Amino acid sequence: MLRRPAAAARRSQCSMSHAPKDILTRGQERGSHGRQQDEGVLVIRTIAMPADTNPSGDIFGGWLMSQMDLAAGNMAGRVSQGRCATVSVEALQFLRPVKVGDEVTLYATLRKVGRTSMRIHVDAWGRPRYSDKAAKVTDADFVFVALDEEGNARPVFDT
Numbered sequence: 001m002l003r004r005p006a007a008a009a010r011r012s013q014c015s016m017s018h019a020p021k022d023i024l025t026r027g028q029e030r031g032s033h034g035r036q037q038d039e040g041v042l043v044i045r046t047i048a049m050p051a052d053t054n055p056s057g058d059i060f061g062g063w064l065m066s067q068m069d070l071a072a073g074n075m076a077g078r079v080s081q082g083r084c085a086t087v088s089v090e091a092l093q094f095l096r097p098v099k100v101g102d103e104v105t106l107y108a109t110l111r112k113v114g115r116t117s118m119r120i121h122v123d124a125w126g127r128p129r130y131s132d133k134a135a136k137v138t139d140a141d142f143v144f145v146a147l148d149e150e151g152n153a154r155p156v157f158d159t
């Protein structure tokens with residue numbers, strides 16, 4: 001009987017000292033599964049191959065966009081813990097060309113969590129195969145919506 005008030009007091013102290021986390025922080029915790037670096041969470045590292053080139057021998061912008069979509073989708077899936085779809089891609093910039101053999105690294109950063117949507121910034125960096133100097137080649141903001149089994153928007157967080 002004496003234990004109950006003490007336990008209740010402990011719970012009350014606990015809830016006073018730890019304010020509920022905002023949904024962006026909760027999402028970032030779920031999404032930071034890779035190596036966190038200044039550019040974001042390292043989600044994908046791959047090599048640009050001859051099959052991904054245009055007739056001039058440069059890497060297709062569409063290949064890079066699909067890698068960025070995969071990277072953002074990977075984070076969106078982890079954050080919302082389920083199926084997601086891209087609804088928009090904003091401010092996409094191609095800053096430098098990517099050449100065959102370049103190492104391409106995709107970093108994702110969760111910028112915003114709405115009710116059903118997540119805004120994820122993706123930076124792509126390229127490193128020439130025999131160089132130790134990497135440079136940012138592309139960046140963009142992706143908006144993903146969490147989907148239920150019927151393909152309708154669902155809340156990112158259940159509670």
Ligand SMILES: CC(=O)SCCNC(=O)CCNC(=O)[C@H](O)C(C)(C)COP(=O)(O)OP(=O)(O)OC[C@H]1O[C@@H](n2cnc3c(N)ncnc32)[C@H](O)[C@@H]1OP(=O)(O)O
Pocket residue numbers: 085086087088113114115116117118143145147151152153
């Ligand atoms: C066509 C393709 O195959 S593209 C590749 C894959 N993508 C797809 O298939 C997605 C196709 N689109 C869809 O199925 C629908 O748009 C859905 C299910 C994703 C959303 O449909 P709706 O129920 O009409 O969405 P609704 O208008 O309520 O918006 C849902 C959320 O997305 C946001 N949103 C919708 N469109 C955009 C947009 N263009 N830019 C930014 N945010 C957007 C809304 O603000 C809302 O966010 P919130 O809940 O966090 O406030």
